[in-house]
Amino acid sequence: MNHQTIKKVELKLVRGLLDLVVLGLLKEKDLHGYGIITSIRRNFGVYFGPSTVYPLLSELEKAGDIKSEWDLTHDRPRKVYSLTAEGKSLLTGAEESLYQICTRLNEFGMNRLQFNNGVEDKPEVNSMLSM
Amino acid sequence: MNHQTIKKVELKLVRGLLDLVVLGLLKEKDLHGYGIITSIRRNFGVYFGPSTVYPLLSELEKAGDIKSEWDLTHDRPRKVYSLTAEGKSLLTGAEESLYQICTRLNEFGMNRLQFNNGVEDKPEVNSMLSM
Numbered sequence: 001m002n003h004q005t006i007k008k009v010e011l012k013l014v015r016g017l018l019d020l021v022v023l024g025l026l027k028e029k030d031l032h033g034y035g036i037i038t039s040i041r042r043n044f045g046v047y048f049g050p051s052t053v054y055p056l057l058s059e060l061e062k063a064g065d066i067k068s069e070w071d072l073t074h075d076r077p078r079k080v081y082s083l084t085a086e087g088k089s090l091l092t093g094a095e096e097s098l099y100q101i102c103t104r105l106n107e108f109g110m111n112r113l114q115f116n117n118g119v120e121d122k123p124e125v126n127s128m129l130s131m
Numbered sequence: 132m133n134h135q136t137i138k139k140v141e142l143k144l145v146r147g148l149l150d151l152v153v154l155g156l157l158k159e160k161d162l163h164g165y166g167i168i169t170s171i172r173r174n175f176g177v178y179f180g181p182s183t184v185y186p187l188l189s190e191l192e193k194a195g196d197i198k199s200e201w202d203l204t205h206d207r208p209r210k211v212y213s214l215t216a217e218g219k220s221l222l223t224g225a226e227e228s229l230y231q232i233c234t235r236l237n238e239f240g241m242n243r244l245q246f247n248n249g250v251e252d253k254p255e256v257n258s259m260l261s262m
Contacts, residue, residue, distance in 0.1 A: 016147020024239045108155045116247040
């Protein structure tokens with residue numbers, strides 16, 4: 001698979017998970033819109049412009065998952081977004097859903113998607129360690 | 132978060148990963164369209180109807196990632212889909228991308244998305260085990 005195809009796949013996957021990605025970034029710290037755009041690019045290696053990110057931010061704000069405040073400490077006022085309690089709860093739910101989806105994909109032979117939760121599920125390992 | 136919201140989140144996530152899900156199902160075995168629809172519902176707990184799944188199948192076929200053949204052994208002929216070599220390669224790439232995305236989300240505090248690849252990365256654990 002060439003580099004261009006890999007980029008296309010990544011872009012499509014991150015787009016599909018973009019709500020989760022934005023909520024995840026805001027869980028770490030409050031960000032203004034442009035900060036979210038650059039943070040997605042820096043952390044996930046794909047670029048989504050204002051025409052994708054701003055409508056998503058309004059949608060999330062309308063749903064009550066994030067809220068915004070004007071930051072007037074700079075020359076140009078800008079909206080700073082933060083996660084609400086509802087957004088935190090949504091993020092936890094989405095994280096659990098993604099975990100379940102990856103676990104199921106793993107059962108379908110995607111060996112790379114093997115989560116590190118094996119210890120509790122493997123009593124024989126525990127008993128060996130306690131010997 | 133109520134049950135309805137959880138379902139909505141799951142639906143959105145699976146929709147975002149639907150190419151990957153369909154390719155993953157076809158990696159395990161060849162399926163006709165209706166078989167894919169029921170398999171998604173059974174394995175991922177969300178329903179996508181023909182109006183979502185069939186256009187996706189034509190798109191994947193047009194891109195050369197899957198191919199179809201008429202199965203004439205039943206009363207009603209039906210198209211059976213299988214993965215091509217390109218599709219297998221795309222699936223491996225997508226699996227790797229999803230792995231990278233989850234790993235990054237894990238670094239952003241999503242503790243549930245911790246992959247089971249820790250042993251090679253933690254030589255101190257290895258050396259303890261070999262003592």
